[in-house]
Amino acid sequence: MLSVIRDLTVKDVRFPTSVEQLGSDAMHTDPDYSAAYVVLETDCNLRGFGLTFTLGKGTEIVVCAVKALAGLVVGKCLREIVSDFRGFYRLLSSDSQMRWLGPEKGVIHLATAAVLNAVWDLWARAEGKPLWKLLVDMDPKQIVSCIDFRYITDALTEEEALGEIGPIVCGSSSEHQMLMEGYPAYTTSCAWIGYSDQLLQQLCTDALRSGWTKFKVKVGADLEDDVRRCRLIRETIGPNNTMMIDANQRWDVAEAIEWVSRLAEFKPLWIEEPTSPDDILGHATISKASLFILCHNRVMFKQFLQAAALQFVQIDACRLGSVNENLAVLLMAHKFKVPVCPHAGGVGLCELMQHLILFDYICVSVSLSNRMCEFVDHLHEHFTSPVVIQNACYMPPKDPGYSCEMFESSVRRHQFPDGDVWRLDMKK
């Protein structure tokens, strides 16, 4: 705990997923799943690993932003940081010159997440616990002291968060339940928009055999196509399994309403990101359907909740300002009685998100009703403590930390543009 952070390095790591149309959707037709990957070195043999997820081009911008933040981190002692984690969050997110570049949105916020994820990883390793267990074992006061309440006090005050809205001291039964059964997941691996009908059908059939019961389908590029694909998937998975659809911000408001009406016959549990993620009022207009939205910070989530413009909260370990800001959103969702279902997939998101949703279940919501964590079966082999899925559930990780350390060989091979994967690719 006395470790001083001596160095911060950051690398641009990219996986050429676009080659197989992995991750393709209506707006992101050719993503190369990537990360700005942060390593903190300390003076006592401990290291912290963090990342933020990106889609390929432009990852170097986030890397540049992480380097700009490094000066605020290097030289600090871990104990000093975590004893005033709210202050440290504010230091990074509200630097007097750099906040102009956000504030708390876009590149600078993605970079803030990468850095803070590494700090949280370091803290959990220093305590010898997986991150979810570090959170579960914390005094609720300490949890609340990590949250920056600026701009959300009209929806959630610190007093409320310390009272009945706040985290509860863990009852051992809910923790035990998670350790035995895991947290339920849904799969997005079966229905990327670039996949052929034959492949969709085969992947769904295989997934059913492996115990999956909840399936997300990418839509939004072409309506007749979507109708055909949704019908095929509904027929394959049957009427009792769960289907969700994701438009990845493709539509305008009127278009969303029309499109969603056409797809209603396939009984999706939710519609994900029908339009611009900035459009709170637009979503409120659309939301006769059940909407599932990922916002860029706690101020946006606050308003979506206030306006009843979403029916499912989609948190993200990298889009939001790390654990600190996710804690704020978990508590606001709890107050507004809206279920939280994490965004995962990409690279490293499943590894990260499982920790937050385990904490949510054990100490905040204590409910699985309409709750599940996304799962995508890509790129886990690059992590030293990859997720473990059993019976379509996330099994709680046991290794200390936040599960996003990559193998050095993976980092080396995929570093952009000098890693083997990219040098060889460029010779084509």
Place this chain on the structure above:
Amino acid sequence: MLSVIRDLTVKDVRFPTSVEQLGSDAMHTDPDYSAAYVVLETDCNLRGFGLTFTLGKGTEIVVCAVKALAGLVVGKCLREIVSDFRGFYRLLSSDSQMRWLGPEKGVIHLATAAVLNAVWDLWARAEGKPLWKLLVDMDPKQIVSCIDFRYITDALTEEEALGEIGPIVCGSSSEHQMLMEGYPAYTTSCAWIGYSDQLLQQLCTDALRSGWTKFKVKVGADLEDDVRRCRLIRETIGPNNTMMIDANQRWDVAEAIEWVSRLAEFKPLWIEEPTSPDDILGHATISKASLFILCHNRVMFKQFLQAAALQFVQIDACRLGSVNENLAVLLMAHKFKVPVCPHAGGVGLCELMQHLILFDYICVSVSLSNRMCEFVDHLHEHFTSPVVIQNACYMPPKDPGYSCEMFESSVRRHQFPDGDVWRLDMKK
């Protein structure tokens, strides 16, 4: 018009304004006014100059983002770009891999503005006109063809923008009026938060003598301080001149209501940025006062207008996606009958904004009621065609282009970190 863009260079240019507390406010206590400065080279002896404004640290991140966008620009022919400017805007703002970094917000959007500002400058130079005149002379259809209507069609459709909401063919009388009298300005130069009472009083007195009648005061750091400063300024400028206050996002919602009530006795025309710029619903709650807000994109402005959460629209040549996105906001504000007052100051913003507000007056609003353009008297000496202020009015620029070309010697001296200004500073 056939010029092909052969090269794009971008430089990190910073002015050490924090030394004298120029530009200081409640959230930005020590800004070094800076720019990511873009130069487009063509094959026909024409160059285009653009910039985006920043506050010092982190400008290198925006420079990195501009470089990432350069590949979408270099090699393109100017005619090809402007014949489908909406498509080109979409190309830059919605790149399938890079939109993850925004979309249309933060660093990537600031970089998009720098690049597009340079393209607009190039276009105006190719036509031999100042930018405002290029816009004024355009067919309304061509104006509308520059706007990306994605995500705003529930507030403004292309059909409306081509009809009575849209730009009108310039009546020569309003243009003539601008050429003779200029566009009214207000000054922010007198009341930065770091200035002493004595300096405030002296600057206000001097400004009154030079013909200024409208004054903006920075507030938000300390309430008793603000009361004293506002009283001093109101006494100095008298009851008939105009005073506005700017909190630079300092407050939470309840705090804003309390603070604004206390300052109401000084009769400010507007309260600028009382809380997070993301907080539409928060502003709607506060807005018994008249609010003046700068948003990060057209989707946010749309909602502030729909929710009546602002009473003055603050456009920005760099925060928004250049002329293209500002045109969308001007037309939406016109439809909602809300006056537009540009954000200026910083470095180069006055030079840029004057063009847009002249177009707004001549072809859209044709009104000066409750309308004025911010002016700050800093750093104009670095531009080859600096703003001309007469009787507290912006006189329409006459040189071809968008007025943001800097002297090469200024760029050289202020380049960070190698320019003389910074090298010598670091030796201290």
